[in-house]
Amino acid sequence: MVLQLVKAAKQKFLSEFDLTPAQAHLLLELDPERPEPMSDVATTLGCDASNVTGLVDRLEERGLIERRSASTDRRVKMVAVTPTGSRLRSKLLEYWYEAPAPIAGLPQRDARELLRILRKAAG
Amino acid sequence: MVLQLVKAAKQKFLSEFDLTPAQAHLLLELDPERPEPMSDVATTLGCDASNVTGLVDRLEERGLIERRSASTDRRVKMVAVTPTGSRLRSKLLEYWYEAPAPIAGLPQRDARELLRILRKAAG
């Protein structure tokens, strides 16, 4: 029930920016400061390289990211976030790290405890 | 990083049963004791009714669920979990509710606290 609401809100948010979940995931994963080879992106996303080709195609068409050739190896293409893409990414991040309403509503004591425990779990 | 591992484990688990995430989601959502109209399933999953048609088609082909006609309204088709489907669903549930390794590794004190806080958040 709670999850239904969170999911609906997320989809609504993404559709406002015309981003599919996979596209948002890719954009969030990229570091605007550090372009990354396609193959690394595939590894990080845990999917096939050919899938990344398609995802990058669609985001590149919209000017959110771009392919650059690597200086050292002409086979490699670096995926870089454009200024436009970086701005959109910031908005996504802002939303993404905003706690879902039920969590945000916790008393401060509990919120602090929750954070401490999750940090410990994450190592 | 942690999420990467959890995700990979989940995908591997699903592929062992030849289930896509959407199919697993549908199967988990159904109550083997209580068949449900297609339209209710669509509402619960938060997707279009025509999408449910396809999902149910594929799971029905494999004998995991089946369509039954409702006694009261001949327009309605009830989605019922078959015995085979119910067994698979149990395995899924078992895995699904098994805590991811990092959480399972928490000291018991922290685990209890975590549960208490999340329960409070869930209302």
Place this chain on the structure above:
DNA sequence: GCCAATAATTGAGATAGTCAACTATTGTCA
């Protein structure tokens, strides 16, 4: 310089998802 390995792309094929149009049934109400 030959040749295996690597990076990315392409094409085929399946699933997942949306929307609009359609069929069959039901319920309303004049």
Place this chain on the structure above:
DNA sequence: TGACAATAGTTGACTATCTCAATTATTGGC
């Protein structure tokens, strides 16, 4: 009762996501 709007499900068209196999271009070893 009989016309008609509303509802349940399906179908078809279209896009995105994903995998796998094959292809191209480049690199590096020997």
